[in-house]
Amino acid sequence: MAENIGFVSTRFAGTDGVSLESAKWAEVFWEDRHISFWYAGRLDRAREISLEVPAAYFGHPDNEWINQQLWGRTRRTPEVSRRIRDLAEYLKGTLYEFVDRFDITRLVVQNALTIPMHVPLGVAIIEFLMETKIPTICHHHDFYWERERFQISPIADYLEMAFPPRLPEMQHVVINQAAREELAWRKGLSSVLIPNVLNFDRPPPGIDDYNADIRQELGLSDDDILLLQPTRVVPRKGIEHAITLLRRLNDPRCKLILSHGVGDEGMEYFNRLMDLARDEGVDVRYFGDRVEDKRRLNEHGHKIYTLDDLYPHADLVTYPSLYEGFGNAFLEAVYHRKPIMVNRYSVFARDIEPKGFRVPAMDGFVDRHVVEEVRRVLDDPDYRQQMVDHNFALAREYYSYPVLRYGLQTLMNNFIHAM
Missing domain, CATH: 3.40.50.2000 (Glycogen Phosphorylase B;)
Incomplete structure (x- = not known):
């Protein structure tokens, strides 16, 4: 049965790994008749299938202020806690708007519950999922424990709650074996390994009139x-x-x-x-x-x-x-x-x-x-x-599309069997 898939992240734009891999997932979903829609703080997807919420971008001034108060510190002030909660509450409302506007039946959260570059967005997503129970795939690219800059902070509560979370309606996907083992050891979570891929059946572009110079x-x-x-x-x-x-x-x-x-x-x-x-x-x-x-x-x-x-x-x-x-x-x-x-x-x-x-x-x-x-x-x-x-x-x-297609079909079938 065809589904309306909602992709959620802080950014789907440019040539970063999250944006590129998400587009490949959407392409493979489309081949199985699933339609993809996009939610992020910065987007280069078509307007008619996306909701851009500037406050969800990791570079938004409100989030940058919050990050300046979190990383490399051991105490957070009541003002920081209030700002996180207020922004999370606003973003949660936009997630409801996104799901309602496009009649979303499944979510794919891309790295927004993996690396805490936008803590309020992570909190918003978790509360939204707790309230709605929408089946969700959580695609993890790089965890916070893999980055030195995220090792010291006063937000152990948020990291435990949301990066990544433990929710029964959620399936976790990682891109390498070490991440799979670390996720199991640190969070007690099982995961599916789907590597990054390219469409090797599509000939690569070569030298043409535009790039010949x-x-x-x-x-x-x-x-x-x-x-x-x-x-x-x-x-x-x-x-x-x-x-x-x-x-x-x-x-x-x-x-x-x-x-x-x-x-x-x-x-x-x-x-x-x-x-x-x-x-x-x-x-x-x-x-x-x-x-x-x-x-x-x-x-x-x-x-x-x-x-x-x-x-x-x-x-x-x-x-x-x-x-x-x-x-x-x-x-x-x-x-x-x-x-x-x-x-x-x-x-x-x-x-x-x-x-x-x-x-x-x-x-x-x-x-x-x-x-x-x-x-x-x-x-x-x-x-x-x-x-x-x-x-x-x-x-x-x-590392070609058939590998990705098999993984995504397995994940979607798991949802059906769990219902």
Whole structure:
């Protein structure tokens, strides 16, 4: 039976992992005749199927004030408690409006009950679910206990209640095995593991009239080697290791392209990277101000590209992350049939690498073996082609839409059997 699925989060907009994976879930739901609707503080979904509530956005001034009083502190004031309750009560009312307007029969809460970037929204969702008993899937991308910034706070009561909650009508979904075990250990909750996926049956976009000039826009010559770092510029991405790789390759044709902005963690890390690149004599070029989730012209008449426009021009992808909840950039590189240098972060080493992917892999630092393997990938077209074709076939087996479809159908069937 077709259902009206209500997706709920603080943001469904742009190229963050939550927004991207949610769109894939909705696409697969649609193939099973379920219709998706959207609730968030910031949205880029169609207006006729969504409700945008600015106060639900984690960057809303009211929520930012609350966060400033919570993290890194051990006591909260009565004013903070009152502001949390007041905002939660308002947001709960908008959830009722959302469900009533679109006749929602199932909810999918995307990360809003996982990481406490918006505590009042989490409280609102929990109270709403306690009052309505709507069957809910809770999709967890990264838990608060995985982030250092959320370790000290005066809200143990809210963390226990809502991040994540224990509700009988709720099913929990995680994206890696370690999260599954931690959720069971910390909260006593069982969960279903559904990895991030891509549609490997849909051919990737290539070079066309719009993106054919990217190398020119980057100031690269035809002989230059484009190494793409397709992540935000934040410390956990380990981009300093990509700079080390370029230094040890010692090839002036190699240029490292940073495709994303600095995120929400400030400019300090970006500035340190650029200083390091200058000290090491490495050519690093920032392109994050020209890459967004949709093609357009900016206010200066310059083209704005998407990440899909950049990948076809890349000779190698660098992915030296220190930590990832899963690793979307890994799947994207494989999907575009590009070789990728990976740091063996814990989820990669445990969940992805055992599948048999062939990649130049570093284990915390760039050693001689990694440099030699990257050099062979760049210099030997036949070796490179065999590698990317092998990886594509594996990813199509383990991380494509049929895997997601099976997981979602299982979750929906569980609701039916529980009724």
